[in-house]
Amino acid sequence: MADTITLHVARYRPEAETEPTFQEFQAPCRKEWVVLDALNYIKDKVDGTLSFRWSCRMGICGSCGMTVNGEPKLTCATFLTDYAPGPIRVEPLRNFPVVRDLVIEMSDFMRKLVQVKPWIIRAEEKSLSEGEYLQTPEELDEYKQFSMCINCMLCYSACPVYSLDPHFVGPAAIALAQRYNMDSRDEGAGERMDLLSDHTGIWGCTFVGECTKACPKSVDPAAAIQRYKLKTAMEWFKSFIMPRGAR
Amino acid sequence: MSQAPIYTEYHPRWYRRRTSTYWWLRRPSYLAFILRELSSLFVVWFVVFTLLQIYALIQGAESYQRFLDWSKNPVVVIVNVIALFFVIFHSITWFQLAPQAMVVRMHGKRVPAAWIAGPNYAAWFLASVLVAWIVLSG
Numbered sequence: 001m002a003d004t005i006t007l008h009v010a011r012y013r014p015e016a017e018t019e020p021t022f023q024e025f026q027a028p029c030r031k032e033w034v035v036l037d038a039l040n041y042i043k044d045k046v047d048g049t050l051s052f053r054w055s056c057r058m059g060i061c062g063s064c065g066m067t068v069n070g071e072p073k074l075t076c077a078t079f080l081t082d083y084a085p086g087p088i089r090v091e092p093l094r095n096f097p098v099v100r101d102l103v104i105e106m107s108d109f110m111r112k113l114v115q116v117k118p119w120i121i122r123a124e125e126k127s128l129s130e131g132e133y134l135q136t137p138e139e140l141d142e143y144k145q146f147s148m149c150i151n152c153m154l155c156y157s158a159c160p161v162y163s164l165d166p167h168f169v170g171p172a173a174i175a176l177a178q179r180y181n182m183d184s185r186d187e188g189a190g191e192r193m194d195l196l197s198d199h200t201g202i203w204g205c206t207f208v209g210e211c212t213k214a215c216p217k218s219v220d221p222a223a224a225i226q227r228y229k230l231k232t233a234m235e236w237f238k239s240f241i242m243p244r245g246a247r
Numbered sequence: 248m249s250q251a252p253i254y255t256e257y258h259p260r261w262y263r264r265r266t267s268t269y270w271w272l273r274r275p276s277y278l279a280f281i282l283r284e285l286s287s288l289f290v291v292w293f294v295v296f297t298l299l300q301i302y303a304l305i306q307g308a309e310s311y312q313r314f315l316d317w318s319k320n321p322v323v324v325i326v327n328v329i330a331l332f333f334v335i336f337h338s339i340t341w342f343q344l345a346p347q348a349m350v351v352r353m354h355g356k357r358v359p360a361a362w363i364a365g366p367n368y369a370a371w372f373l374a375s376v377l378v379a380w381i382v383l384s385g
Contacts, residue, residue: 014260070274097261105261138355160277163266207344208280226348 005029005080006087007038009050012098020098022089023047029084035075036064039090039102052102059216062152066102067091072157072214093157095166109153112169115195116177121188139184146179146224148217155211155221161204168204169196171211171221178224193232202228279340286337289330296327342367 004026012020025046027038036054043050055061057076064075069089080088096104126133155171162168177196181189196202205225212222267273271281296318303314317323345367346360 012262014262020262094264097258097263099261105258141355160266160270160280163270206280206284208277209344209347210276212347213276220347223347223350226344227350230348 003029005038005084007035007042008087008089009039009042009102010089010091011050011101012092013049014100020091024087027080029080029086031081033080035066035068035073035078035080035088035090038080038088039075050102051100060150062150065093065152065154065157067094067157072154074152074154074216077216093153095157095159095163096153104153106153108166109151109156109170109172112173113151113176116169116173116180117188117192118176118180120180120183120186121191122185123187133185135184142184143179143182146175146182146219149176149179149219149221150217152216154214154216155219158210158214160208160210161206165200165204167200169201171205171225172219174202174205174228175219175221175224178228181228196228197232202232205229282333283337283340286333286340289333290337292326292330293334296330338371342371 005028007025007027008022009025010020011017011023025038025042027033027041030037036057039050039052040054043052052064052066054064054076056063059074059077062074065072066075067073067090068075068078069083072093075090090102092098092102092104096106096108099105120133149172151172153172156162159168159171162170174196177192180186181192202225205222207222207226209222212220215221271277300314300318303311318327342364346363349363351358351363
């Protein structure tokens with residue numbers, strides 16, 4: 001049948017298997033269908049035991065990241081017709097432990113997110129009566145790009161440094177740290193510096209640039225990391241030529 | 248980040264795929280990255296080669312002639328041709344990446360990438376012309 005497409009879906013059933021296998025499914029290949037629609041079709045009509053994460057279906061929640069034909073993708077934004085006539089290979093995100101089928105374990109990422117202190121830090125909080133912290137549109141533009149991250153982890157899946165060294169803080173977490181460092185209301189750059197200037201922080205990155213290519217929200221984490229390297233190097237240089245009072 | 252990601256210890260059933268030693272052959276962009284990293288060795292080679300040349304020059308005419316004869320050796324020529332390829336690759340990839348790391352704003356707007364990469368290429372070209380002129384006119 002011309003209006004169906006074959007999917008090779010990675011299955012991992014830890015109670016029965018020691019490593020993942022592939023299972024072949026047929027799904028309707030409709031013009032408006034994405035890979036996630038095909039997976040939902042399989043779960044509804046063919047095999048209800050297939051496990052995968054999803055929520056919003058519109059590129060906002062960041063839950064449905066998987067490896068499609070070897071590339072990290074949001075399956076809600078990956079159209080079946082782009083892969084016709086198929087087959088399409090669907091695997092879990094790389095570089096994370098697999099819990100079951102297409103579901104990965106993400107607590108390492110969640111812990112790293114918190115470690116970069118992604119909130120506005122003030123040396124001294126203003127009292128409520130003094131009003132809100134104001135910001136101009138230009139100041140917003142400074143960091144807005146880095147605030148678009150949806151924590152889908154596609155960048156971690158694309159990053160060879162993270163695959164070789166799981167201690168690496170990673171693209172999304174460093175971009176998020178930069179988002180707060182560049183926020184005019186924030187005063188916490190110094191607090192984030194120790195973690196990020198470590199060899200598992202920005203200096204772990206070798207600028208492969210794959211995180212930026214994988215990012216579905218054009219956050220450009222690679223740029224965030226390189227800009228941070230540049231800034232740290234300048235700070236070091238300043239403190240080197242002016243040992244007193246540079247910081 | 249000193250804390251080790253040890254959580255899988257208590258979950259023996261989670262499947263962890265091992266990273267292959269040949270991960271860099273998996274996609275062209277990874278291979279290009281590894282070649283870019285490797286190119287630094289050839290940059291070092293050219294530095295060493297230039298230092299040897301200067302050293303020979305200081306030692307006098309006879310020594311310099313010996314250096315020139317040595318550098319005509321087919322093996323040295325082949326190494327230099329390969330090194331030239333890698334150094335050009337190194338320079339181009341470096342200039343391509345520069346706009347991503349450097350953000351220059353004019354009148355509140357970020358200047359286009361070509362405005363940052365362009366002057367780099369121009370300076371490279373001018374320096375090459377200058378060197379070529381010095382070498383060829385002598």
